[in-house]
Amino acid sequence: MTKLELVCPAGTPAALRVAVDAGADAVYMGFRDETNARNFPGLNFSVDELSEALDYAHAAGAKVLLAVNTYAAAGNSEPWIKAVDNAAKLNVDAIIMADIGLLDYAHRTHPDLRLHLSVQASASNAVAINHYTKEFNIRRVVLPRVLTVPEIRDINSKIAINTEVFAFGGMCPMAEGRCSMSSYITGKSPNMNGVCSPASHVTYIQQGHDLKTNLADFTINKFGPNEQAGYPTLCKGRFTANEETGYLFEEPTSLNATGILLELMEAGVTALKIEGRQRSKAYVREVVQNFRAAIDAAEQGERMVIEMDNLSEGGQNTTGAYNKKWM
Amino acid sequence: MSSKTENHTAHEAFSPLLVAGMVIRPLPVAPLNRLLQHLTAHIQINHPAILERLRPLNGKHFLICPADIPHEMRLIVGDGHVECLIEDEFMGPVDVTISGPFLSLMDMMDGKVDGDALFFSRNLTVEGDTEALLTLRNAMDSDDIDLRAEILASFGPLKSPLAAALNIGEYLFHSLSRDMSSLSHALTKPLSNRCDGLEQENQGLHDKVAQLDKMLTKTQNRLQSLSRKTSL
Amino acid sequence: MDVMNNAKLSLGPLLFNWDSDKIRDFYFAIADEAPIDYVYLGEVVCAKRLAGKNYLPEVVERLDNAGKKIIFSGLMLVLDNRDMTALESVAAMAPEYLIEANDMSAVSMLWQQNHAIGPFINIYNEATLKYYEDGGATRISLPPELPAKSLRALAKVARSELEVQIFGRLPLAISSRCYHARAHKLHKDGCQYVCEKDPDGMTVDTMDGQKFLTINGLQTLSYSYCNLMAELPELGQMGIQNFRLSPHDVDMVKVSRIYRNRLDGKIDLEEANDILEAEMFATRFSNGYYHDEPGQKQVETS
Numbered sequence A: 001m002t003k004l005e006l007v008c009p010a011g012t013p014a015a016l017r018v019a020v021d022a023g024a025d026a027v028y029m030g031f032r033d034e035t036n037a038r039n040f041p042g043l044n045f046s047v048d049e050l051s052e053a054l055d056y057a058h059a060a061g062a063k064v065l066l067a068v069n070t071y072a073a074a075g076n077s078e079p080w081i082k083a084v085d086n087a088a089k090l091n092v093d094a095i096i097m098a099d100i101g102l103l104d105y106a107h108r109t110h111p112d113l114r115l116h117l118s119v120q121a122s123a124s125n126a127v128a129i130n131h132y133t134k135e136f137n138i139r140r141v142v143l144p145r146v147l148t149v150p151e152i153r154d155i156n157s158k159i160a161i162n163t164e165v166f167a168f169g170g171m172c173p174m175a176e177g178r179c180s181m182s183s184y185i186t187g188k189s190p191n192m193n194g195v196c197s198p199a200s201h202v203t204y205i206q207q208g209h210d211l212k213t214n215l216a217d218f219t220i221n222k223f224g225p226n227e228q229a230g231y232p233t234l235c236k237g238r239f240t241a242n243e244e245t246g247y248l249f250e251e252p253t254s255l256n257a258t259g260i261l262l263e264l265m266e267a268g269v270t271a272l273k274i275e276g277r278q279r280s281k282a283y284v285r286e287v288v289q290n291f292r293a294a295i296d297a298a299e300q301g302e303r304m305v306i307e308m309d310n311l312s313e314g315g316q317n318t319t320g321a322y323n324k325k326w327m
Numbered sequence B: 001m002s003s004k005t006e007n008h009t010a011h012e013a014f015s016p017l018l019v020a021g022m023v024i025r026p027l028p029v030a031p032l033n034r035l036l037q038h039l040t041a042h043i044q045i046n047h048p049a050i051l052e053r054l055r056p057l058n059g060k061h062f063l064i065c066p067a068d069i070p071h072e073m074r075l076i077v078g079d080g081h082v083e084c085l086i087e088d089e090f091m092g093p094v095d096v097t098i099s100g101p102f103l104s105l106m107d108m109m110d111g112k113v114d115g116d117a118l119f120f121s122r123n124l125t126v127e128g129d130t131e132a133l134l135t136l137r138n139a140m141d142s143d144d145i146d147l148r149a150e151i152l153a154s155f156g157p158l159k160s161p162l163a164a165a166l167n168i169g170e171y172l173f174h175s176l177s178r179d180m181s182s183l184s185h186a187l188t189k190p191l192s193n194r195c196d197g198l199e200q201e202n203q204g205l206h207d208k209v210a211q212l213d214k215m216l217t218k219t220q221n222r223l224q225s226l227s228r229k230t231s232l
Numbered sequence C: 001m002d003v004m005n006n007a008k009l010s011l012g013p014l015l016f017n018w019d020s021d022k023i024r025d026f027y028f029a030i031a032d033e034a035p036i037d038y039v040y041l042g043e044v045v046c047a048k049r050l051a052g053k054n055y056l057p058e059v060v061e062r063l064d065n066a067g068k069k070i071i072f073s074g075l076m077l078v079l080d081n082r083d084m085t086a087l088e089s090v091a092a093m094a095p096e097y098l099i100e101a102n103d104m105s106a107v108s109m110l111w112q113q114n115h116a117i118g119p120f121i122n123i124y125n126e127a128t129l130k131y132y133e134d135g136g137a138t139r140i141s142l143p144p145e146l147p148a149k150s151l152r153a154l155a156k157v158a159r160s161e162l163e164v165q166i167f168g169r170l171p172l173a174i175s176s177r178c179y180h181a182r183a184h185k186l187h188k189d190g191c192q193y194v195c196e197k198d199p200d201g202m203t204v205d206t207m208d209g210q211k212f213l214t215i216n217g218l219q220t221l222s223y224s225y226c227n228l229m230a231e232l233p234e235l236g237q238m239g240i241q242n243f244r245l246s247p248h249d250v251d252m253v254k255v256s257r258i259y260r261n262r263l264d265g266k267i268d269l270e271e272a273n274d275i276l277e278a279e280m281f282a283t284r285f286s287n288g289y290y291h292d293e294p295g296q297k298q299v300e301t302s
Helices: A013-021 A047-059 A078-090 A100-109 A126-136 A149-158 A181-186 A258-266 A281-299 B003-013 B016-021 B029-046 B048-057 B102-110 B115-120 B130-141 B147-154 B156-231 C020-033 C056-065 C081-091 C104-109 C126-134 C148-157 C179-183 C232-238 C252-263 C269-279
Strands: A005-009 A026-029 A063-068 A094-097 A115-117 A140-142 A162-170 A202-207 A210-215 A218-223 A239-241 A244-246 A254-256 A271-274 B061-066 B073-077 B082-086 B096-100 B125-128 C008-011 C038-041 C069-073 C098-101 C115-117 C137-141 C161-174 C202-206 C211-216 C219-227 C242-245
Touching (some): A005 A013, A013 A047, A013 A281, A026 A047, A047 A063, A047 A078, A078 A094, A100 A126, A115 A126, A126 A149, A126 C104, A149 A162, A149 A258, A162 A258, A202 B125, A202 B130, A258 A281, A271 A281, B029 B048, B029 B147, B048 B130, B061 B102, B096 B102, B096 B130, B102 B115, C008 C252, C020 C038, C020 C252, C038 C056, C081 C104, C098 C104, C098 C137, C126 C137, C126 C148, C148 C161, C148 C232, C161 C232, C161 C252, C179 C211, C232 C252, C242 C252, C252 C269
Parallel strands (some): A005 A026, A005 A271, A026 A063, A063 A094, A115 A140, A140 A162, C008 C242, C098 C115, C115 C137, C161 C242
Antiparallel strands (some): A202 A210, A210 A218, A239 A244, B096 B125, C161 C219
């Protein structure tokens, strides 16, 4: 059994340095435009910043993975093509992609560039993954957050490439890359714009001691005076269905897989991904340090459950779909 | 609110430390503004990448309201520069207001604590242009800023006595900050009770409207099936 | 507008969990009375719903006899062995029938054979369109999220028949979690098939009573019903000739006639929308995605 690789988020150069210093095996980031799925204001890297990031990470023995994981726009694929070309020119250790047209381009134009299949491609079974492998020689797949541990084990027994799974952070209850709820409400979607429930459409309204969160004039949630709040993401809100009001899609909660690393290793997982390029470097520091310890312990066959409720949405955590009870 | 909390709050209102806290008076504005000027100038010279990330915010005004000290600060993003001033009442509207305990705000700026976590736990409240706030937060977080060190560095040779002052100040502040927040809680309590009352009234009205809306939907559905039947 | 006699109407796969009798009656009416050219059949949302359904042979026969072209649609989210088995049995009907792939696994099974691609496969640009066409896709139903400028750019280079949904609630998301079961405080494994209680999906409101979304088992749909009546001429000018009506628990025969009459120039836009709105009283319609606006918006066209 090989040691789990720890793949950490870097929304900014400072977060990258923090992640590397805290023990990341690999760091992932995106360019500062719509070519990546965390196209948030003030975040991400210029070409020059990526170049410096590569030097810093490589000096510490960490890999750099570039996410170009949104879908290129019809009639305007230039920014995506440029991102792929820049990644190849700078010699990133791998590029994480979802768009078939781009995978095809990268595979043909830069045969030496290592390709990872983004979670945004929603490859949820071995047949789909093997298709991508055969066609584009992808070397790793990031699995969608809708699979159970036994399902992951089954997939690993039928594919020949690495699997990376989410281990901490925001929970997407929907199959990633196949959700346009955000654009239905705000006009901006993860696939086309690299954002979900974008801040530009969020309003916080303080009503006495209560906090109301609106997304494009739709009420997403209301929190009482001492209640833990969550992101104003539209699938994490409270809604009314079947005459009851509650968290219909997902509670404000974060994924935390520190407690099931042994099971994930046993299921053949190669790498663990920490979500949160939009989070601060304080978050990155704490989560990476904790996972470094948990992975090192797991290598010795020890289970180390680390609670990080202070960093979690709603102050709670879950093992999500890894445990079938979630469904 | 549970009766337990009521008792607790009542106890706080009579805390002798609270009364001690009340002797802290607002500091004179001019030297504070000079300090802020020094500080922003210093940060701008040493962290040009942050300014680059702030570019989309040209013209935005942020009001920073530490809940536990008597001054509010206004941060104004200009074209390639930022300005920070002590707020006064003639300064006009702001785009974003951010409030929270002073040390939490400072730690967030430093990258020592996670802003989202502060927000989840309701230690931070924000109002206004959410995107602008996020841009500011992300830009500040994109480089390594140690506000305490920047304050010292910006004053050059004065460094060590000021360092001592900062340390003592912070020590005192830490020990007082808990009581300060209790004080503000105690002072705002009557108002917040009134707000809660209004809020309840509002909620009642809201429920009524929702009820009416439900009835309307039902009526519409009935009409719909009726119109389907008649058209057959 | 120019008469669009060449335009074809298709009936998308039924997204809701109706019982066999209701499905049978529905398709019999479509076969006998609806001016629809293509009919997509099959379960795309949840493989569990296939249990005990026995309508297919009769429905296929009736549609065949009526001269409707049948396309079989595959599942959109394939996770476990049950899903994979369901999908394989659909794919096995090729090449006798055209199969619509809605997951990459189906694309892989149908690779280099003639097949259709459904709206749950992400096609956002020319290179991706070309990739699927090179792999044997002859009929492609595009994601509902695409704005007119993307549709135009894709239509310009397409070698396959492109299709766009012009009527019905929009599919927005799919999950491994069942929201119908969750709303009834049930686990997915013991769901008691509660999704069959809502033949048009279960409405989701915000805490302030705003109409927000619709849930349908594992799927989330829009609250509003897409209606691209006004956009038909422009779509035709782009070269898009296939228009999908997504089935709902309304008189779909009548709905399809309204769109057909409009395409044939027998009624004008205002009249067509008036009849549709009278038929679907108190329904909220939207066309926002087409106009590069939030999907829930209704953009007035003149």
